[in-house]
Amino acid sequence: MDFRLTEDQGRLRDGLRQALTDRRLDWEELTGIGVFQLRVPEQDGGLGLGLPEAVLVFEEAGRAVLSGPLVGTEVAAAVLGLGGRAEVVRVPARGPVLVPELPGLDHVLLLRPDDSLAVLPAAACDASPAPAVDPDRPLWRLEGDLPPGERASAPQARRVAADATLLTAALQSGLAARAVAEAVAYARTREQFGQPIGAFQAVQHLCADMLARAELARVAVYAAAVSGDPGEIAGAKLLADEAAVRGARDCLQVHGGMGFTWEARVHRLLKRAWAWEQAGADRDRCLDALATHL
Amino acid sequence: MQLSDTPAEADFRRRLREWLGKTLPELPPAPEPADWPGRRAYDTAWQRRLFDAGYAGVHWPVDAGGRGATPSEHLIFLEETELAGAPYVGANFVGLLHAGPTVAAEGTPEQRARFLPPILRGDEVWCQGFSEPDAGSDLAALRTRAVRDGDAYVVTGGKIWTSHAEVADWCELLVRTDPQAPKHRGITWLAMRMDAPGVTVRPLRTLAGTTEFAELFLDEVRVPVGDRLGAENDGWRVTMVTLSFERGTAFASEAVACRREVRRLARAARAGGAWDDLELRRELASLEAEFTALWRLVQWNVSEAAARGVPGAGGSVFKLRFSEARQRLYDTAARVVGTEALLDGPWTAQRLQGLSYTIAAGTSQIQRNIVARRILGLPKGR
Incomplete structure (x- = not known):
């Protein structure tokens, strides 16, 4: 080893x-x-x-915090041999089907509730723009009946779902590390009570917990990539989502009032972490997948 | 990123499994937890079996009498012995994991020859005299005095939280030899015989009702100068060597054990009906994710330590998450078993014992300080 x-x-x-x-x-x-x-x-x-x-x-x-259909395009090429831009979209348990940056896509890889995968030509999707929370990730709402598309095989569907989940977990792990770095950099320079706020244990412990979450997520993502185990992939996504979302929130907290401003851009970390949290497999889906292995 | 065994590691694992399969059925039944002499005899007999089979001090250097195994092989040893249900290191803990490695790293040839073989053979048991009533997290504030008198130090003071003190032969003792020096610079490391005149052991009852550790009273105990490790007043540095061993693979066996505990708890939940509770089922799933990842973090830290020679501060990240996850595991167990959690039983005993995990071997707050200062480089406050 x-x-x-x-x-x-x-x-x-x-x-x-x-x-x-x-x-x-x-x-x-x-x-x-x-x-x-x-x-x-x-x-x-x-x-x-x-x-x-x-x-x-x-x-x-x-x-x-790169934008664009990164995960879907890589997975479409690696698993389905499809060129062009693609996004993996799962029909959600609640709320509308939202597709990021639909007009720029060639394919929508639609994971249905029965875990089947349909490859839809993006141009055939009936959709309207929807105001998105994340300013760098515009969303389109699919409307009417979804076109049937081309049905992928069950093993392909499983691989697309698993790979998209793991690669999204990797995005979150990187975002979590970024949140730690930004929080620490700010805490070292921002002074209050005559010293950097990073010298206060209340702030230090916030940052230490951020790092612990980010590190655990990082090794979980690496290990899941090596083992390819579905339970480990679900666990990695769970931990990476937690590291990213809580990390981005703590980063905002460390930035104080500045964190609440548009200009400080800390909000972009959190808004992207929220978006990626729902991509691939969300928390409930990961937990239920893990429970089947127990 | 390679998680599988090399051919040499696979061979080590296979031979170890064979030996465990042959040896474990021959062991006598484990003693009662309150039977200290019985526990010592059981633990040291197991150590002797390990010694005879060439598995004593797996990770110790060869010139210290160990097997000189790689950190990966040491991890395989901890994983396989735990999976096979082999006895825990028990009374040999301080000797094998703290005092021994420190003597191996800092001792003279005479000291290594005197102290190391009896630890490896299970002939001598060590305990740790570091903490004091007024020196816990702030260990360097310790006040137990040692005054030089001819060829001996005369030690007076007290130690606390000393595990296995009732049955130990030796104590790795930190004493203050220069009260005028800054607190980290006036400390010395001594090996003290537990049967020396002036040593009194008073068992402490834990909140679990057991006597897992003790208080030591030291009244003019004479310790030969030859049993000092390192230079006088250099004990803090010597001690840091020990503590870095503690934060390496020390919790690897428990990490393996906890993964099994989650599965055992899931079985109990299925049998008792708690599995039908979606929230509880998801809590168990979350624990599964946590402990699987923690095991991967052990593998990561061991791989890093193998490359750099010493365990790094990454051990603090593990210790922090692991002790909190372990408490969460037994709190979840209490929900799985319902009102049984109010009765004495195995899950309850674990839940009570678990309350120590965020305190012992560096509190969670101290671990966060270490992570913040040493890994993140945040400044020290005024």
């Missing part, structure tokens, strides 16, 4: 982190460096890598 990243994995992660720190890569640049062809076999023009590499890439995407 050596759970650490291999040298190649470390280079992949560090390189992408550096690139995303320098500036925001646009969709064409992400496509150009192979983000969506990561797991496509080399003979088919892909990079021929595995889920562990994919979660490292998506962790960095989450840290940078």
